[in-house]
Amino acid sequence: MTVQLKGRAEAITIQWIPKYTLMERLGHWLHTATFVPLAITGMILYFPFLQPLAQGAAGETFRLIHRVAAVIFGLLPIVYFIVQPRRLLLNIREFLPNKEDLGWLKGAPAYYLMGKHEAMPPQGRFNAGEKMNGLVMIVAWFVFGLTGIPMWFGKGVISPELFRWLVVFHDLAMIVSVCMFLVHLYLAVAHPLMWAGLVSMRFGVTSAEYAAEHHAKWYYGPKRAMEIWEAKKRQAAEGGHS
Amino acid sequence: MARLAMLIDESQCTACRGCQVACKQWNDREGWLYSRTRNRGTYENPPDLSPQTWTRIRFTEYEGPDGFRWLFLKEGCMHCGDPACVAVCPTGALKQQPNGLVTFEEELCNGCGYCTQFCPFHIPRLATDLVTGKGKSSKCTFCQDRVTNGLLPACVKTCPAKALDFGDRDEMIAKGQERVAALKARGYTQANLYGVDQVGGLGRLYVLIAPPEAYGLPANPQYPALANIWQKILQPLGNVAFGATLLGILGAFLFVRRKIRMEEVR
Numbered sequence: 001m002t003v004q005l006k007g008r009a010e011a012i013t014i015q016w017i018p019k020y021t022l023m024e025r026l027g028h029w030l031h032t033a034t035f036v037p038l039a040i041t042g043m044i045l046y047f048p049f050l051q052p053l054a055q056g057a058a059g060e061t062f063r064l065i066h067r068v069a070a071v072i073f074g075l076l077p078i079v080y081f082i083v084q085p086r087r088l089l090l091n092i093r094e095f096l097p098n099k100e101d102l103g104w105l106k107g108a109p110a111y112y113l114m115g116k117h118e119a120m121p122p123q124g125r126f127n128a129g130e131k132m133n134g135l136v137m138i139v140a141w142f143v144f145g146l147t148g149i150p151m152w153f154g155k156g157v158i159s160p161e162l163f164r165w166l167v168v169f170h171d172l173a174m175i176v177s178v179c180m181f182l183v184h185l186y187l188a189v190a191h192p193l194m195w196a197g198l199v200s201m202r203f204g205v206t207s208a209e210y211a212a213e214h215h216a217k218w219y220y221g222p223k224r225a226m227e228i229w230e231a232k233k234r235q236a237a238e239g240g241h242s
Numbered sequence: 243m244a245r246l247a248m249l250i251d252e253s254q255c256t257a258c259r260g261c262q263v264a265c266k267q268w269n270d271r272e273g274w275l276y277s278r279t280r281n282r283g284t285y286e287n288p289p290d291l292s293p294q295t296w297t298r299i300r301f302t303e304y305e306g307p308d309g310f311r312w313l314f315l316k317e318g319c320m321h322c323g324d325p326a327c328v329a330v331c332p333t334g335a336l337k338q339q340p341n342g343l344v345t346f347e348e349e350l351c352n353g354c355g356y357c358t359q360f361c362p363f364h365i366p367r368l369a370t371d372l373v374t375g376k377g378k379s380s381k382c383t384f385c386q387d388r389v390t391n392g393l394l395p396a397c398v399k400t401c402p403a404k405a406l407d408f409g410d411r412d413e414m415i416a417k418g419q420e421r422v423a424a425l426k427a428r429g430y431t432q433a434n435l436y437g438v439d440q441v442g443g444l445g446r447l448y449v450l451i452a453p454p455e456a457y458g459l460p461a462n463p464q465y466p467a468l469a470n471i472w473q474k475i476l477q478p479l480g481n482v483a484f485g486a487t488l489l490g491i492l493g494a495f496l497f498v499r500r501k502i503r504m505e506e507v508r
Contacts, residue, residue, distance in 0.1 A: 045332040045354060046472070046480065055333045059352025063375040113494065115502035152375075155355050155368065163359040164468040168476065175480045179487040186491045192502045 016205040019125075021087060027080045028201055031137075034073040038144075039178050041066040046171060067152065074145055094125050095134050100217065104128035115193060118236040122216035122225035133184050140177035143169055245342035247321075247411035248384065248398065249418050251449040252457070253425055253433070254405035255314040257285070257299045261397035261406065265297050268385060268396035291317055293369045293380035297397055304456050307431070315448070315457045316397075316406075319344060319365045319382040323442025326469040327357035327366060327381075342411065342445050345386045353377040362441055362463040384408075384445070414447055421449045441465050 004011045020028075041062040044050045053062065081088050103121035105128065110119035126134065147166040150158050158166075187194050188201070196210040211218065216225035265271065271294045282289060286301050297318035304313045321344045328336045328344060335350035336357060346366075355368040357379055370377030385395035389408075393399070398406040407414060418435040425433035430451045437444030440463050448454075454461050 046477070048477070051332065051334055054352055054354075055335070055350045056352060059333060059354070060374075060376050063352065063354070067373075067375060113497055113501060115498075153372065155358065155370075160359045160364070160466075164466060167356070167359075168468060168471055171472075171476050171480075175476075175483050179483050182484075182487050182491060186495065190495055191498060 015208040017208050017211060018204060019200040019206040019211075020204045021084065022204065023080060023084050024087065024091075025201055025204055027076055030072060030076055034069040034076070035177075035181065037065055037069045038073060039174065039181070041069070042170075042174055046174070070144075070148060070152075073141075074148075077141060095131050095138075097128075097131065098124075100124065101128035101131065112191070112193065116236075117213065118229075118233045122220075122222070122229050123214065123218075125215055125218040127215070129187070133180055136177055136180040140173045143173040147173070243340040245323075245411040245443075245445070246384070246389065246409065247342070247414040247445045247447055248395065249407040249414040249447045249449070250316050251405045251407075251418075251421055252314055252316070253421070253430065253449060253451050254403045255299070255316065256403045256405075257301065257312070257314040258402060259287075259299050260400045260402060261297055261316060262295070262299065264396040264400035265382075266295070268388070269296065269383075271295065290367075291365065292367050293378060296380065296382040300458060302457060304452055306452055306456075308429075313452055313457050315459070317365075318446065319384075320363050320437065320441070321382075321384060321445025322362075322440075322465075323444070324465050325442075326360045326362065326466050329469045329473070330356040330360045332356065339386070341389075343384045343386055343389065344445070345383045346381055348378055348380060351378045351380075353379060355379060357381075360466050360469050362460065362465060411443070411445070411447075418447050418449050425449070425451060 002011050002013050044053045044059070044062050053059070077088075100121055100123055104123060107116075107119035107121060108129065110116040147170040151163065151166050151170065155163065188198050193214070196206045196214075200206040208219070212220065216228060219225070220228065266273075273288075273294070284301060286299070288295050288298065291298055297316060300315040300317050302313040302315065304311055321342060323342070325336070325338050325344045328338050332354060333350045333352055335347045335352075336344065337347075338344050353368060353370050353375060355370065357366040358364075358368045366379045366381040368377060368379040385393075385397075388395060394408050398408045407417065415435070415438055418438075422433045422435050432450075432452050434450050434453070436448040436450055436454050436459060437446055442465070448457075448459070450457060450459075
């Protein structure tokens with residue numbers, strides 16, 4: 001595909017390669033479409049300044065929205081597992097931590113704030129930041145479910161002492177996952193380096209050049225990716241352009 | 243404003259349950275949720291407190307030092323000095339009034355049920371649809387409408403055995419202590435006054451003729467430690483976390499916009 005961008009003299013050619021299946025993208029966007037209303041309707045009971053929205057019939061309506069969204073939110077990973085079990089296992093394997101994650105942590109400030117590509121060791125299909133986001137969302141899914149289901153169905157069945165702790169952990173999971181969501185949202189829609197992220201989550205494809213630059217270990221394989229990175233670092237040290 | 247309290251002399255109660263009827267009549271409460279009452283092998287009726295039953299006489303068969311006897315307990319909201327339900331209520335439906343009444347506004351309640359889970363006495367009750375969550379909780383308000391207009395609560399007004407009294411809390415404590423002394427003099431060695439110090443001092447004081455546990459009252463009720471965790475920990479923590487995240491994102495956005503030129507990005 002050839003694109004003419006403003007500010008560039010010549011047209012650029014983008015070669016698209018597949019990254020996400022339709023089910024993965026559908027799952028991601030249904031997760032978003034339920035996570036956001038869940039967070040908003042939940043915060044109505046959390047923030048005192050939203051108290052007018054919690055009162056009477058309004059509060060009952062927001063609880064109903066929270067519950068409908070919660071059912072979809074809870075079933076999503078289970079449906080994904082039934083429909084594409086091999087794909088889910090593959091993704092989980094790619095989400096497991098490895099030693100490149102430490103390199104990501106070290107290189108992240110220079111890479112994300114200054115755009116220094118040579119600071120970032122080659123990353124797999126998911127870089128350490130994406131892994132962190134995924135891990136927080138997976139853990140939060142379990143915590144929301146394990147605390148939310150008894151809070152919904154268990155009043156009067158479970159002990160009040162347990163119920164009180166469930167509310168606390170439900171809120172803690174909300175605080176952590178909403179912060180992670182805000183960072184994820186910024187990187188996806190407003191960070192210049194991450195331009196292909198939103199494209200691949202919408203259309204399932206990513207630019208080959210982008211993949212080579214940001215997910216070299218996935219694009220080239222680990223060995224070739226390291227060689228290219230070493231060369232890039234040498235070049236940067238000699239004062240060349242990265 | 244002086245705190246008000248109800249004094250309930252359980253040694254006088256005959257379990258006529260006139261208080262239950264007067265309460266339902268004045269506060270427009272329906273009968274039990276069933277269409278008709280069922281025999282459960284006990285004189286108690288209805289079977290439990292509910293959003294429609296704010297007060298109820300609990301019958302306990304008690305084997306005391308002088309042999310078998312009934313213990314009657316007029317259950318209902320204790321109107322605590324430190325009401326945990328008010329601290330956890332996210333709607334403001336539950337309030338503590340300057341005169342000590344813990345009042346409830348049904349139209350503000352959204353049925354979250356937190357009050358039912360944080361009350362040390364298990365008093366507020368929730369009637370809710372299990373699927374949709376539509377419903378309300380409810381509890382005794384000490385007939386706020388009557389009391390603020392100089393009348394006695396409906397149950398106190400109706401009690402034919404003069405077991406109920408209502409007024410200035412200090413006066414009620416003094417009267418209760420007198421009654422306990424009189425009962426002890428008559429041989430009720432276990433007589434005691436319940437509610438003077440518990441949970442900030444209760445607005446419902448009981449003259450009992452047996453230990454509180456025998457009536458099913460908690461001997462040492464505790465204000466739940468987690469009731470104030472929103473105000474003290476979770477909300478400040480959330481404010482700091484959300485604020486720091488948003489500030490960090492804004493800073494990164496402004497910084498990166500100048501440092502990384504979109505035209506040079508591959």
